[in-house]
Amino acid sequence: xxxxxxxxxxxxxxxxxxxxxxxxxxxxxxxxxxxxxxxxxxxxxxxxxxxxxxxxxxxxxxxxxxxxxxxxxxxxxxxxxxxxxxxxxxxxxxxxxxxxxxxxxxxxxxxxxxxxxxxxxxxxxxxxxxxxxxxxxxxxxxxxxxxxxxxxxxxxxxxxxxxxxxxxxxxxxxxxxxxxxxxxxxxxxxxxxxxxxxxxxxxxxxxxxxxxxxxxxxxxxxxxxxxxxxxxxxxxxxxxxxxxxxxxxxxxxxxxxxxxxxxxxxxxxxxxxxxxxxxxxxxxxxxxxxxxxxxxxxxxxxxxxxxxxxxxxxxxxxxxxxxxxxxxxxxxxxxxxxxxxxxxxxxxxxxxxxxxxxxxxxxxxxxxxxxxxxxxxxxxxxxxxxxxxxxxxxxxxxxxxxxxxxxxxxxxxxxxxxxxxxxxxxxxxxxxxxxxxxxxxxxxxxxxxxxxxxxxx
Amino acid sequence: xxxxxxxxxxxxxxxxxxxxxxxxxxxxxxxxxxxxxxxxxxxxxxxxxxxxxxxxxxxxxxxxxxxxxxxxxxxxxxxxxxxxxxxxxxxxxxxxxxxxxxxxxxxxxxxxxxxxxxxxxxxxxxxxxxxxxxxxxxxxxxxxxxxxxxxxxxxxxxxxxxxxxxxxxxxxxxxxxxxxxxxxxxxxxxxxxxxxxxxxxxxxxxxxxxxxxxxxxxxxxxxxxxxxxxxxxxxxxxxxxxxxxxxxxxxxxxxxxxxxxxxxxxxxxxxxxxxxxxxxxx
Numbered sequence: 027x028x029x030x031x032x033x034x035x036x037x038x039x040x041x042x043x044x045x046x047x048x049x050x051x052x053x054x055x056x057x058x059x060x061x062x063x064x065x066x067x068x069x070x071x072x073x074x075x076x077x078x079x080x081x082x083x084x085x086x087x088x089x090x091x092x093x094x095x096x097x098x099x100x101x102x103x104x105x106x107x108x109x110x111x112x113x114x115x116x117x118x119x120x121x122x123x124x125x126x127x128x129x130x131x132x133x134x135x136x137x138x139x140x141x142x143x144x145x146x147x148x149x150x151x152x153x154x155x156x157x158x159x160x161x162x163x164x165x166x167x168x169x170x171x172x173x174x175x176x177x178x179x180x181x182x183x184x185x186x187x188x189x190x191x192x193x194x195x196x197x198x199x200x201x202x203x204x205x206x207x208x209x210x211x212x213x214x215x216x217x218x219x220x221x222x223x224x225x226x227x228x229x230x231x232x233x234x235x236x237x238x239x240x241x242x243x244x245x246x247x248x249x250x251x252x253x254x255x256x257x258x259x260x261x262x263x264x265x266x267x268x269x270x271x272x273x274x275x276x277x278x279x280x281x282x283x284x285x286x287x288x289x290x291x292x293x294x295x296x297x298x299x300x301x302x303x304x305x306x307x308x309x310x311x312x313x314x315x316x317x318x319x320x321x322x323x324x325x326x327x328x329x330x331x332x333x334x335x336x337x338x339x340x341x342x343x344x345x346x347x348x349x350x351x352x353x354x355x356x357x358x359x360x361x362x363x364x365x366x367x368x369x370x371x372x373x374x375x376x377x378x379x380x381x382x383x384x385x386x387x388x389x390x391x392x393x394x395x396x397x398x399x400x401x402x403x404x405x406x407x408x409x410x411x412x413x414x415x416x417x418x419x420x421x422x423x424x425x426x427x428x429x430x431x432x433x434x435x436x437x438x439x440x441x442x443x444x445x446x447x448x449x450x451x452x453x454x455x456x457x458x459x460x461x462x463x464x465x466x467x468x469x470x471x472x473x474x475x476x477x478x479x480x481x482x483x
Numbered sequence: 484x485x486x487x488x489x490x491x492x493x494x495x496x497x498x499x500x501x502x503x504x505x506x507x508x509x510x511x512x513x514x515x516x517x518x519x520x521x522x523x524x525x526x527x528x529x530x531x532x533x534x535x536x537x538x539x540x541x542x543x544x545x546x547x548x549x550x551x552x553x554x555x556x557x558x559x560x561x562x563x564x565x566x567x568x569x570x571x572x573x574x575x576x577x578x579x580x581x582x583x584x585x586x587x588x589x590x591x592x593x594x595x596x597x598x599x600x601x602x603x604x605x606x607x608x609x610x611x612x613x614x615x616x617x618x619x620x621x622x623x624x625x626x627x628x629x630x631x632x633x634x635x636x637x638x639x640x641x642x643x644x645x646x647x648x649x650x651x652x653x654x655x656x657x658x659x660x661x662x663x664x665x666x667x668x669x670x671x672x673x674x675x676x677x678x679x680x681x682x683x684x685x686x687x688x689x690x691x692x693x694x695x696x697x698x699x700x701x702x703x704x705x706x707x708x709x710x711x712x713x714x715x716x717x718x719x720x721x722x723x724x725x726x727x728x729x730x731x732x733x734x735x736x737x738x739x740x741x742x743x744x745x746x747x748x749x750x751x752x753x754x755x756x757x758x759x760x761x762x763x764x765x
Contacts, residue, residue, distance in 0.1 A: 046725045053722070057715035057744075064705040064752070096703045211701075220698070262610045270613050290613035291696050302698040303613075409698035417700060421687040428680040432673075463578075463669050 043114040052108045059104070063095035109208055112201050123194050131188050131438055136180040139440045142455035143462075144469045150450040150480050160443050162479055163452060167441045170472050174439075182444020182451070189437045193460070196430030199423050206420030213413030221246050223301070223406040225254035226309065226329070230277070234408040248299060248408070251277040257402035259306060270303050272404040288406075298410050305405030310349035312359050313397040314376065316342075319390035329401070334362075340389060341366050349398070353377060357398035363391075435460025439472070452476065488539035488552075489606050491531060492561055493599035498528030499564070499592035506584035510660055518581040522572075525588060529568045532595070536561065539608065548610040553624040556753065557606045560598035562624065563749075564591040566632035570674075574636065578670065582660050586639035619692035627685030627710075633678030634717070634738070634745050640671040641738035644731075668731060671738055672724070679717045686710050709748035716741040 042048060066087070067074070075093060076084045091098030140147070150159065160183075167185055168174060174187035221234030230253040236244045253275045260269040269289065276284040276296045286294040293302045309329055317323040318340060326335045326344050334345035348360040356378040363386055364371030374393075376382055381394040435458050442453040454473055458465040505521040508514075539552040552558040571587040598604050611620075644667045648655075651663050661667070689707070690700040701707060720737035723729040 046722055050719050050722050050726065050729075053715045053719040057712045057719075060708050060712050060715070063703060064708045068703070096708075264610070266610055267612055268610065289616070291617040291619075291692075293695065293698065300698055302696070304697065407698045411698075414694065414700065418691070421690070425680070425684055425687065428676070428683060432676050432680055461669070461673060463666060 040114060040118065043110055044118040046115075048111050049108075049115065052104060052111060056104055056108070059095070059101065062092060066092055066095070068094060068096075105208070109205060112204060116198060116201050123198070127191060127194055131186045131440070132175060132177045132179075132184060134179070134184065134440070136182065136184075136442055136444070136453070139184065139442050139453055139455045142438075142440065142457045144456035144466065146454045146473045146476075148452040148477070148480050149446060150452060152448060152450055159450065159480075163441065163443065163476060166475055166479060167439070167454075167472070170475060171439045179442065180444065182442050185441040185443075187439045190434040190460075191436050193430055193434040193436050196427045196434065199427030199430065201427075203420045203423035203427060206423060207417050208420075210413040210416030210418075210420055213416055214411040215413075218409065218411040218413065219246050220411075221408045222304075223252065223408050224307070224403055225252070225272075225406065226311075226403045227254055227257055227401055229254060246408075249297065250283075252301065252406075253277060254404050257306060257404040259402070270306060270404075272303055272406065274301060298412065300409050300411075302407040302409070303404070304407040307403045307405065308400045309403050310346070310351075310359070311397075311399055311401045312346065312349065312357075312395060314344070314359075314361070315394050315396050316344065317392040325396070328359075336366055338366075342386070342389075343368070343371075347373060349400075351398075351400055357395070359395060359398060361393070435465070437465060437468075439469075452480065488535045488542055489599070491535035491538060492595065495528050495532040495535060495564075496592060496596045496599050498524060498531060499568070499588055499595060502528055503585065503588040503592050506581060506588060510582045510585045510657065513660055521581055521584055522575065525568060525572065525584065529565070529572065532561070532565050532568070536565065543608045546608055546610075548608060550611050550615075551621055552608075553620060554611055554615055555605070555609060557598050557604050559624065559628065559749075560594045560604065563628050563631055563635075564595040564598075566628050567591040567594065567635050570629075570632045570636050574670065574674070578662070578666075580662055582662075583639070583643070586643050587636050590635040590639065614696055617692055617696065619688055619695065623685060623688040623692055626681050626688055630678045630680075630682035630685050631745050631749065633674050633681060634713075634742050637671050637674040637678060637738045638742035640667055640674060641735040641742075643667055644671060644735040664731070668734070671734065672721075675717055675720055675738060675741075679714075679721065682710070682714060682717070686714065706748065706752045709744070709752050713741060713744040713748050716744050 070093060072084075072088065072093070075087045079087065087093055090100065095101055139145070164176075164185060168187070171187040172189060174185055176183055176185040178184070219234075219236065221236040223231055223234050225231060230251050231248075232251045233245045233247050236246055238244065255273040255275055257273075258269065258271040259267065262268045271287055271289055273287045274285070274294055275282055276294075284294070284296050288294045288301060288303050290303050293300050295301075311329040312327075314326045314328065315323060316326055316337065322339065324337050326337070328335060328344070328346040334343060336343050343362075343364045343366050345362040345364075346359055347362050350358045354377075358375055358377045360373060360375050362371055362373050363384065365387070370387065372384070372386060374382065374384060376393055376395050378395045378398055381392055384391045384393060437460075438457045440453070440455040442451070442455075444451050454469075454476055456465065456469040456472075502521055502525040505517060505524060509518040509521050536552055539558070543550055543552065553562055567587065568591045571584065571591070574583060574587075575581060598606070643661055644664060646658065647661045647664055647667060648658055649664060653659060662670070686707075689710075693702065694700040716737060720734050720741060723734050723737065
């Protein structure tokens with residue numbers, strides 16, 4: 027990210043897209059604009075915005091797509107610009123980092139060693155055998171700082187130790203990970219789907235329902251069938267929900283292939299499609315016996331979702347208007363009885379255990395409530411997202427990158443031993459690209475040990 | 484009085500208050516013994532708080548709910564103060580500078596005081612609703628709060644940086660007791676990277692959890708969005724170092740703005756905006 031002034035910097039477009047200033051500008055703009063969608067309600071009807079914010083702000087909201095801020099053209103453009111910035115930055119930095127990575131720490135002159143940020147130099151009168159003290163200092167250096175290499179430089183020997191050289195790639199890992207996450211999100215939005223399924227206990231479906239922003243309902247075929255065998259809801263003594271559970275069965279070509287009880291945090295996946303427990307409803311389910319005066323009879327089965335049935339032979343239409351689970355201890359249902367043409371109709375109450383006679387047109391009907399119960403209907407979120415693993419891969423890369431950036435530093439130590447007239451010149455130098463305070467301590471400690479050893483000599 | 488976890492935890496508030504006061508006295512009079520006393524009191528408070536948290540965990544089992552004490556605002560505030568003290572103690576141990584205590588312990592004290600004494604914060608142990616019944620709860624809350632606590636300490640360091648001034652020896656008795664700007668800046672940068680790492684992991688564990696519970700790893704819920712806004716602020720702070728003229732003061736300001744954003748992510752979203760995380764307000 028440190029800009030190097032080479033000839034390729036001449037292109038103003040590349041310079042613009044690769045600058046850290048642009049990255050900072052985008053961070054700030056994204057931070058500020060992201061606030062909008064947390065304050066302004068998202069995904070409401072246009073009517074809602076007109077009524078609540080007046081004609082002026084309505085125009086602003088509609089033009090800038092603020093009712094769905096995070097998918098607005100300008101927000102996605104900012105994200106795209108951010109990606110371009112990342113890509114150009116990464117490519118442009120690559121040769122610079124490669125140079126840093128390939129740079130040989132031994133390829134330094136004595137003068138270069140003295141120019142390192144941390145350094146110390148001693149002159150030792152050669153009272154003792156110079157070979158001995160050199161050997162001792164070398165031993166000390168490698169013992170404290172680790173494994174290394176050496177080379178003859180400027181009439182002396184240069185010893186070099188480095189650690190964590192690969193930390194330069196940590197930043198790349200983070201930057202690339204952002205792009206990988208974006209790629210995963212794009213894959214998911216183009217190749218996946220999200221929908222809902224509402225199933226009564228015992229019911230089967232082969233498709234999910236998707237409602238778009240304009241309220242249109244679309245059927246998404248699943249390619250197999252899903253059945254809810256049972257739904258259970260439990261509560262804590264204080265009334266808070268404790269457990270929602272649906273026993274699901276997957277059927278493929280009529281054959282049972284998978285069976286699982288799903289919980290809120292424990293979904294079921296089959297052929298890349300995942301079913302999540304998301305809600306439930308309780309719905310009435312009643313069976314009514316209707317007998318006409320000529321002896322013909324029909325069992326009418328009504329539920330909240332099959333709320334009317336016809337009796338063609340008699341030209342009748344029977345529907346459920348209301349269900350009460352307990353009236354004087356027994357369930358009751360309010361029925362609508364009319365002709366199929368819809369010209370005439372009555373509403374009556376039917377109580378469990380009480381047969382009721384009803385005259386309708388020229389028909390004399392006897393009605394009785396055979397069965398009445400409340401059944402659970404489970405609400406499932408259905409999702410297929412082939413991009414999600416790409417997103418997790420990106421997340422993993424990002425965390426690994428941060429760990430490297432945070433914990434690994436490129437620490438380098440040099441020890442030069444050479445003659446300076448009649449004296450032995452000892453130079454210790456160090457350099458780091460991370461945590462200078464910590465490195466300084468390490469350097470001082472090493473320095474101190476060398477000082478001590480020289481003092482003894 | 485019956486010794487229960489709430490009692491131990493409200494007691495901790497006063498211990499941290501005492502620690503903050505003593506660090507302040509240490510900063511003013513610079514008596515080594517006072518400084519050591521500050522550390523001892525802080526460690527004492529930390530142990531007391533740890534005991535309180537463990538006791539609360541046990542109490543939840545006695546009630547038949549059995550979950551880690553990380554499930555509502557009260558518990559998260561307590562945990563926040565606990566992590567803040569932990570992060571601070573690590574920094575004190577590494578830098579051997581106790582003046583930082585005067586800037587860090589007040590955050591922990593305020594958090595636990597708010598938890599213990601605000602009428603808005605319900606301190607009874609609640610059972611876990613189905614959405615919270617997940618092993619990800621632990622990973623998500625711990626990582627987020629490691630981030631939040633680091634940012635609290637970074638904010639303290641930012642304030643310290645701004646009042647410290649440029650000169651190594653300013654002649655001002657109080658200011659000269661503080662580490663030099665170079666040291667504070669380096670410490671602040673390290674703390675921000677550390678916090679950023681955990682915030683990132685916190686956002687990711689949240690995404691994994693949301694994907695498991697609802698089938699969406701990111702739904703632009705206000706809490707998610709605000710955590711992303713916070714992420715952008717600290718991303719700015721981390722990149723600012725590479726732009727000439729942005730280092731130093733601007734980063735100190737950013738660490739303060741960043742923490743304001745953290746506070747908003749933490750409280751503001753619960754109280755002012757609604758969304759998936761709104762259960763956190765009870």
